[in-house]
Amino acid sequence: MQGSLTGKVALVAGATRGAGRAIAVELGRSGATVYATGRTTRDQRSEMNRPETIEETAELVTAAGGTGIPVRVDHLERDEVRALVERIGTEHGRLDVLVNDIWGGDIFLAWDRPLWEQSLDKGLRMLRLGIDTHAITSHYALPLLIGEPGGLVVEMTDGTSEFNAHYRADVGFFYDLVKVAVQRMALAQAAELRPHGATAVAVTPGWLRSEAMLDGFGVTEDTWRDALSSQPHFCISESPAFVGRAIAALAVDPDVARWSGQTLSSGHLAQVYGFTDTDGSRPDAWRYITEVQTTGKPADATGYR
Template identity: 65%
Template sequence: MSGALRGKVALVAGGTRGASRAIAVELGRAGATVYVTGRTTRTERSEVDRPESIEDTAELVAAAGGEAVPIRVDHLDPARVKALAERIDADHGRLDVLVDGVWGGDHYIEWGKPVWEHSLEGALRQIRLGIDAHVITSHHLLPLLIRRPGGLVVEMTDGTAEYNARFRKGTSLSFYVAKTAAHHLAIAQAEELRPHGGVAVAMTPGWLRSEAMLEIYGVTEENWRDALVKEPHFGISESPTFVGRTVAALAADPDAARFTGQTLSSGQLAKIYDVDDVDGSRPDGWRYLVEVQDAGKPADPTGYR
């Protein structure tokens, strides 16, 4: 992938941590200039209240040999998003890749509670973060993306379209609606971008070893397998780098239009683009979830990574 995106301009919205951070790093590694936005800086935290910052992400991009521009943006604030678009326009006159990973709603989830018992404020906040912020971002940034054919939009989500076709029991109405909205955003944007030669997809990692997930299990990326004692199915988990590598490969694919309007997964694209995770494996998390974990079988990732 070295140099495959040289000269390209990318924006990773919500690139503070997790999958979006890794995508920013891999886009930069492939040569793109990457704008990284989020609400947490080294001097100001968002409501998520975690230490990861957009400056940290920019440093990781630089360490990978790329160029990053961190800009603090609340993507629910149309004026701030408009100013971001104007900044990118002034700097480059276009945008080639938009990765919308804006979220930050996990701490509002009241797992398993029906809508009438769930905090209404928390439920509506998830909807705003998962839908409103994405629409605001598209409204202001897509005019830059359509200036040249080949623009790519990646709407980050949780779950394949097939898996999310039914309600995710144990989650909540608001989480489910916020995350499944990405499937429909991709379908709609694919049609609106088609006359301009643009492509839109939704993208999901598998069981992500994000900073927060590692913290929950009390492990690091280096010793993550120690968590299997507590949760054996964690053996199918994947590093954020895995989804980062697959999205970078998609962005470099001249035939990416074959996927427009679809929801893709890291495991699916890894097979297509011959991409491995950091340990040399290829986790197929959603197939494992259906065929092993949800089926009540003993944890065994053999044949799934």
């Protein structure tokens, strides 16, 4: 896929770390110019208080073969998003790929607690971070994206449509609502974009080895298997590069419209497009979670990666 996005412009909204960073890098590896946005820079951190920065992401994009452009944007601030899109239009006159990966709500999660026992302020903050940001960004970016045929919008979510058809009580009301809403946003945008020759999909990674997840287990990407002693089902986890490669595969697919409106998983797309994770495997996390983890079977990724 390297070089196949040369001349194309992508906006990865929420590219500071995790899936967003990896998506930006893999789009860059295919030759794209990538605007990497987020709230954490070398001079200022977001409420997440993580060390990763958008400047680092942009540098990784450029090192991979693309052109990385870091822009600090709070995607809840309309004027900042409007200015970002105007800048892309001025500098390039086009937008070919929009990835809405804005989130930042993990710090507000209340595990295994019903709605009435959760903080309403924190819950509503999650809705703003995970839903409003996506709507605001698409509102301003889509007029530029439909200027050229073949545009692609990717709404990043958590969970397949089938899995999210059931309430996820472990993550709670607000998180569940955000991730299902994002899938619906992809469906709605697909319908509105189709007459303009553009496509919208939702994509979910599996159990992601993000920087925060690795820190939570006290491991690194090189030693992640040490976490299996505390959480055996982590055996199905995937690196952020895996979902990054999934988005890059979609972006270069001339027949990407066949997926319009659907929610796709990195594991499924790996089977279709033939890419692998960094270790050469193809973890199919959501099939594993459905068939093994949620049914109470012992952790065993055999046949799932």
